[in-house]
Amino acid sequence: MMLEQGIKERLEKAEYKLTQQRKAVLEVMQNKRGEHLTAEEVLYEARQKVPHLGIATVYRTLERLAAIEVLYKTIFDEGKYRYELSDQAEHQHLHILCIACSRIFEVEEGLLDSLEKHLEKDGFEIVNHQLKIYAYCPECSRK
Amino acid sequence: MMLEQGIKERLEKAEYKLTQQRKAVLEVMQNKRGEHLTAEEVLYEARQKVPHLGIATVYRTLERLAAIEVLYKTIFDEGKYRYELSDQAEHQHLHILCIACSRIFEVEEGLLDSLEKHLEKDGFEIVNHQLKIYAYCPECSRK
DNA sequence: CCCAATAATGATAATCATTATCATATAAAC
DNA sequence: GTTTATATGATAATGATTATCATTATTGGG
Ligand SMILES: [Mn+2]
Ligand SMILES: [Mn+2]
Ligand SMILES: [Zn+2]
Ligand SMILES: [Zn+2]
Numbered sequence: 001m002m003l004e005q006g007i008k009e010r011l012e013k014a015e016y017k018l019t020q021q022r023k024a025v026l027e028v029m030q031n032k033r034g035e036h037l038t039a040e041e042v043l044y045e046a047r048q049k050v051p052h053l054g055i056a057t058v059y060r061t062l063e064r065l066a067a068i069e070v071l072y073k074t075i076f077d078e079g080k081y082r083y084e085l086s087d088q089a090e091h092q093h094l095h096i097l098c099i100a101c102s103r104i105f106e107v108e109e110g111l112l113d114s115l116e117k118h119l120e121k122d123g124f125e126i127v128n129h130q131l132k133i134y135a136y137c138p139e140c141s142r143k
Numbered sequence: 144m145m146l147e148q149g150i151k152e153r154l155e156k157a158e159y160k161l162t163q164q165r166k167a168v169l170e171v172m173q174n175k176r177g178e179h180l181t182a183e184e185v186l187y188e189a190r191q192k193v194p195h196l197g198i199a200t201v202y203r204t205l206e207r208l209a210a211i212e213v214l215y216k217t218i219f220d221e222g223k224y225r226y227e228l229s230d231q232a233e234h235q236h237l238h239i240l241c242i243a244c245s246r247i248f249e250v251e252e253g254l255l256d257s258l259e260k261h262l263e264k265d266g267f268e269i270v271n272h273q274l275k276i277y278a279y280c281p282e283c284s285r286k
Numbered sequence: 287c288c289c290a291a292t293a294a295t296g297a298t299a300a301t302c303a304t305t306a307t308c309a310t311a312t313a314a315a316c
Numbered sequence: 317g318t319t320t321a322t323a324t325g326a327t328a329a330t331g332a333t334t335a336t337c338a339t340t341a342t343t344g345g346g
Contacts, residue, residue, distance in 0.1 A: 017342070019294065039332080054296035059333065074273065077218050079304080080332060096276045100283035107276075116276070123281030130217065132273045133239045133250075133259070138266030140243035160313070162323065182303080197325040202304065222333080223303055 004030065007070055014068040024049040025061045029071060029085045036074070036082035036104055076104070099127060147173065150213055157211040167192040168204045172214060172228045179217070179225035179247050219247070242270060 003011075003026060011018060024046040029037070032045070043058045062083050066073040072086040076097060094107035096119070107115070116126050146154075146169060154161060167189040172180070175188070186201045205226050209216040215229040219240060237250035239262070250258070259269050 016293070019341085021295075052296075056297080056334085057295055060294085073220075075218055075220050075222065076275070077216075079218070079222070079224070081222070093271075093273045094276075095274065096278055096280070098280035098283050099277050100279050103280060105280065107274075119276070119278070123284055124276075125279040125284045126276055127279070128236075128277040130236045130275045130277075131238065131250075132219070132275075133237075133262070133267075133269055134242050134271040134273075135239050135262070136243050136268040136270070137239070137241035137246060137248065140241050141266055141268045159322070162312085164324075195325075199305085199326080200324055203323085 003027070010068050010070050015064065021046070021050050021053050021057050022061050024053065025058060026065070026070075029065075029083065033085045034106060036076070036084045038080055038082055042083070096124060146170070153211050153213050158207065164189070164193050164196050164200050165204050167196065168201060169208070169213075172208075172226065176228045177249060179219070179227045181223055181225055185226070239267060 003023075007026065007030075015022070025042055027049070028042050028045040037045075039055065039058050039062060042062065043053065043055050046058065047053050062071060062073070065071040066083065069086055071083045072093065073081055073083050074093065075081050076095075092110065094115075096105040096107060097103075098105070107119075116129075120126065146166075150169065150173075158165070168185055170192070171185050171188040180188075182198065182201050182205060185205065186196065186198050189201065190196050205214060205216070208214040209226065212229055214226045215236065216224055216226050217236065218224050219238075235253065237258075239248040239250060240246075241248070250262075259272075263269060
């Protein structure tokens with residue numbers, strides 16, 4: 001499995017060495033594009049390639065990759081972090097969490113006013129929502 | 144300090160006994176309306192009233208109060224839960240998290256398309272955002 | 287190629303938040 | 317006031333994440 005070009009570029013700019021274990025983690029994330037994986041899940045998958053891979057290395061690698069925005073790190077009210085391949089361009093993460101089966105659905109669109117009505121037409125039954133905006137507050141804003 | 148009427152009603156319907164420790168927790172949450180507190184923070188405050196209050200009781204009480212929607216439980220990418228007094232009517236939680244000072248700002252409005260532009264006029268410098276919609280997916284939707 | 291110097295790894299211990307356990311205390315019912 | 321159910325607090329257990337550190341690659345200059 002090859003690494004994608006965009007990822008390679010960001011790696012070269014920031015990461016130091018592309019070791020076997022880092023490569024294994026990256027390939028897992030690429031193969032699981034669109035999924036949101038915990039460190040344990042990444043470990044399990046990556047051990048197919050690097051059997052004695054340690055969990056500490058997985059955490060370190062995920063952390064690094066999130067820092068250079070190859071991955072996006074988030075948390076879904078279950079008390080542990082999940083990582084997904086970041087679709088570089090946009091910083092939007094619109095997720096639908098099924099409160100019955102706990103699957104995570106990606107929403108393609110921007111912040112639409114009519115988003116929920118649209119989703120309801122698709123058969124979603126919306127119970128709650130939560131928007132988090134990450135920003136510099138007026139006081140902290142760098143001028 | 145008195146308990147508010149709306150809260151009292153929901154308690155009577157669902158909670159069993161209004162013990163000193165539960166009362167202390169509730170009063171803390173009322174006094175800190177609009178703030179998002181961790182269990183530890185609630186413990187610290189509530190011990191002003193009930194000095195030998197245990198952390199287990201705080202967790203149990205917060206959990207119960209969230210279950211009957213007197214509190215809203217959420218998590219802000221820092222790996223621990225926070226609780227706030229729930230403003231019963233609406234299920235909306237629009238938060239701005241300052242990535243510099245990590246204060247949490249409440250946003251009053253509904254999901255506006257122009258929300259971010261508005262906020263930028265107020266001096267916020269938006270870096271990222273995340274929307275989570277809790278729903279039954281089409282497959283799981285109760286008909 | 288050989289040798290430092292540097293960085294990465296993996297095993298394991300430590301930490302932190304949360305949950306479970308259980309003996310004791312408190313309250314309600316009779 | 318005795319019985320019964322519930323709540324509490326101390327503490328142990330758990331699960332996720334981070335820190336530590338000895339060992340193992342990797343690199344760049346001889
Ligand atoms: Mn996503
Ligand atoms: Mn809030
Ligand atoms: Zn579902
Ligand atoms: Zn700020």
